[in-house]
Amino acid sequence: MQQPGPWMMRDMSTLNSTLNSTFPSLRSSFSRSSLHTSTSSTATLDSPLEMAARGPAFLMCAPKLYDVDYVINPWMAGNVHRSSRERAAEQWEQLRSAVSRVAQVFLVQPEPGSPDMVFTANAGLALHGTAAISSFFYKERQGEEQHFRRWFRDAGYKLVEIPREAPFEGEGDALFDAAGSCLWVGHGQRTVKASLRYLAETWSIETRPLHLIDPRFYHLDTCFAPLFGGFVLYFPGAFDAESLASIEAAYPADKRIVVSEADAVRFACNAVNVGPHIILNRVSADLLHALESRGFDVTQVDLSEFLKAGGAAKCLVMRLSDMDVTHRPQQGSRNRSIHAAA
Numbered sequence: 001m002q003q004p005g006p007w008m009m010r011d012m013s014t015l016n017s018t019l020n021s022t023f024p025s026l027r028s029s030f031s032r033s034s035l036h037t038s039t040s041s042t043a044t045l046d047s048p049l050e051m052a053a054r055g056p057a058f059l060m061c062a063p064k065l066y067d068v069d070y071v072i073n074p075w076m077a078g079n080v081h082r083s084s085r086e087r088a089a090e091q092w093e094q095l096r097s098a099v100s101r102v103a104q105v106f107l108v109q110p111e112p113g114s115p116d117m118v119f120t121a122n123a124g125l126a127l128h129g130t131a132a133i134s135s136f137f138y139k140e141r142q143g144e145e146q147h148f149r150r151w152f153r154d155a156g157y158k159l160v161e162i163p164r165e166a167p168f169e170g171e172g173d174a175l176f177d178a179a180g181s182c183l184w185v186g187h188g189q190r191t192v193k194a195s196l197r198y199l200a201e202t203w204s205i206e207t208r209p210l211h212l213i214d215p216r217f218y219h220l221d222t223c224f225a226p227l228f229g230g231f232v233l234y235f236p237g238a239f240d241a242e243s244l245a246s247i248e249a250a251y252p253a254d255k256r257i258v259v260s261e262a263d264a265v266r267f268a269c270n271a272v273n274v275g276p277h278i279i280l281n282r283v284s285a286d287l288l289h290a291l292e293s294r295g296f297d298v299t300q301v302d303l304s305e306f307l308k309a310g311g312a313a314k315c316l317v318m319r320l321s322d323m324d325v326t327h328r329p330q331q332g333s334r335n336r337s338i339h340a341a342a
Contacts, residue, residue, distance in 0.1 A: 049156035056103035075310035088305035123148035172219035180323030186220025235264035267312035
């Protein structure tokens with residue numbers, strides 16, 4: 001019998017009682033890293049790195065310490081300390097449950113002083129066992145970097161550090177197309193265009209910049225979502241003319257799903273996509289029909305408490321599996337979550 005890996009050591013006492021009663025008791029032991037690049041030797045058959053190679057996998061962080069503590073985007077203005085942690089926990093659990101039906105979910109422990117850790121999409125970007133750790137634009141979020149760095153290193157990933165002078169905010173601003181053949185990178189609000197060369201060098205992949213011009217859509221994943229089947233979901237008003245031309249050149253008209261402003265401000269593009277499955281915030285009947293008519297199975301989850309901080313479904317998860325694995329047909333993937341705590 002295989003010995004349990006470090007992901008299975010003890011119950012996470014920091015999660016609230018509701019979440020603790022929902023999940024199996026698993027634990028991870030971590031150490032710190034400040035190297036430019038490093039490789040962990042701790043990967044086991046039970047590690048996130050190994051498990052993400054076998055099926056769709058995502059990283060989440062329970063909202064035990066979530067709050068709107070400061071204002072670094074337009075959505076936070078007027079919402080400081082106005083979020084209900086109880087409702088946020090309920091909504092997050094509904095999202096976790098929905099994602100767990102189609103993918104493996106790993107959990108990183110929330111840390112004091114980092115209320116936005118719940119938005120794990122901004123932790124970094126992962127591909128082929130390498131994780132590029134985010135270099136946050138705002139100092140309010142820079143404290144998260146050490147926690148995510150620790151998690152990825154001890155999960156078995158090779159780490160790549162993006163220089164502070166080239167801010168990069170992870171999967172929030174960097175999205176692979178469904179085939180994993182090119183990387184779309186948003187810039188102009190948080191991530192800077194200079195960071196693209198570090199990403200291109202890390203994975204020897206084509207990078208395509210998209211200039212974000214509306215501060216409401218401060219990350220690319222709030223207004224743009226490459227989808228399974230070669231589709232794309234996007235809000236044109238978030239981009240400059242050159243970027244729109246780039247999107248239209250890459251996706252034929254019958255593959256482009258244009259989102260209205262009313263749906264865009266509900267963060268309709270902030271969608272989790274695993275094969276034909278899409279999980280997102282509440283959207284209009286028109287958009288729901290547009291997705292379902294193209295063969296997508298859509299799950300809507302009320303994420304209103306997280307909209308107060310400028311986030312929704314995709315912001316709350318980070319993809320760990322490569323694109324071909326993420327969109328691979330799966331069976332028996334319901335209700336799987338693994339705790340990993342610092």
